[in-house]
Amino acid sequence: MVTVITVDIGGTSMRAAAYSPESLQPLIRNKIPTTSAGEPVFERLIGLIQSVWPKDGEVRAISTASAGPLDPNTGFVFDAPNIPGWKNFPLGDKLKEVFPVPIFLGNDANLAALGEWKYGAGVGHQNLIYLTISTGIGGGIICNDLLLEGSQGLAAELGHITVLPDGPLCSCGKQGHLEAISSGPAIVNYVRQMLISGETSKLDLKEDFNAYDVSRAAKEGDQLAIRGYARAGKFLGQALASFIHILNPSIIIFGGGVSQSGALLFDPMFEKLNADIMHSSYLEGLKFAPAMLGDDAGLLGALALAHRKLQIT
Numbered sequence: 170m171v172t173v174i175t176v177d178i179g180g181t182s183m184r185a186a187a188y189s190p191e192s193l194q195p196l197i198r199n200k201i202p203t204t205s206a207g208e209p210v211f212e213r214l215i216g217l218i219q220s221v222w223p224k225d226g227e228v229r230a231i232s233t234a235s236a237g238p239l240d241p242n243t244g245f246v247f248d249a250p251n252i253p254g255w256k257n258f259p260l261g262d263k264l265k266e267v268f269p270v271p272i273f274l275g276n277d278a279n280l281a282a283l284g285e286w287k288y289g290a291g292v293g294h295q296n297l298i299y300l301t302i303s304t305g306i307g308g309g310i311i312c313n314d315l316l317l318e319g320s321q322g323l324a325a326e327l328g329h330i331t332v333l334p335d336g337p338l339c340s341c342g343k344q345g346h347l348e349a350i351s352s353g354p355a356i357v358n359y360v361r362q363m364l365i366s367g368e369t370s371k372l373d374l375k376e377d378f379n380a381y382d383v384s385r386a387a388k389e390g391d392q393l394a395i396r397g398y399a400r401a402g403k404f405l406g407q408a409l410a411s412f413i414h415i416l417n418p419s420i421i422i423f424g425g426g427v428s429q430s431g432a433l434l435f436d437p438m439f440e441k442l443n444a445d446i447m448h449s450s451y452l453e454g455l456k457f458a459p460a461m462l463g464d465d466a467g468l469l470g471a472l473a474l475a476h477r478k479l480q481i482t
């Protein structure tokens with residue numbers, strides 16, 4: 170049997186699966202923690218791929234979704250902050266040295282967008298924006314049925330649009346990016362800053378609360394927690410208006426844990442989006458949908474990439 174192996178490399182866990190060309194159900198899959206004391210991540214990755222390698226038949230390709238930024242043409246990872254040792258790391262070349270099959274590689278958020286477009290919430294849409302809001306904010310864009318990669322594969326870093334000049338410091342080292350205001354840790358940071366400045370809340374500075382704890386407090390009526398989410402939603406709406414003006418999509422798909430906080434985030438987002446959009450026609454027929462592929466987004470996005478490269482429909 171002919172098989173495609175797909176891999177999803179994240180900061181916490183790595184997954185791999187083997188697929189036959191006819192099915193979205195993997196023949197075999199496996200998941201391991203990304204790091205383990207004393208063993209380099211790349212060695213663990215090799216073992217993971219070998220664990221799903223079919224006992225008989227041909228492997229057509231290994232297709233990999235990885236934290237980036239990375240160059241999908243060369244397989245060169247510029248920087249994966251959550252993966253120890255993966256700065257200027259030639260992942261594609263190193264995989265080629267071990268496995269004698271074509272290696273395809275893509276940024277995880279870009280491939281999640283491709284997966285949602287081909288198999289998930291974006292089926293039938295030619296122009297799509299995918300936004301994942303969790304520890305960071307990642308993005309992917311489908312434009313006229315093509316994944317927008319840019320000249321070096323670095324396009325669609327939607328979390329790093331500047332929404333507040335001189336605003337909070339972003340994980341990338343620059344200031345005022347959307348990720349620095351609307352990601353989970355950014356919401357927590359804002360609440361902590363307000364507590365330090367003397368505001369009162371049921372959230373306690375002495376405790377190590379996360380974005381989910383803030384959302385729970387907000388749902389119980391805590392005004393500071395509500396404001397933390399409202400601020401995140403407002404800047405998200407501001408950013409979305411710009412994305413929509415540039416790309417004129419027919420659907421925007423939200424993934425990631427923070428996007429599951431519902432009206433807390435989305436009511437302020439829609440209010441700001443409606444205020445900022447330059448003409449209502451941009452919003453006519455525009456759909457907003459939750460991501461459908463869940464934990465499989467990376468694996469299925471990598472599968473979609475392999476099918477495109479191998480010209481399997």
Ligand SMILES: [Zn+2]
Pocket residue numbers: 328329339340341342343346348
């Ligand atoms: Zn940034």
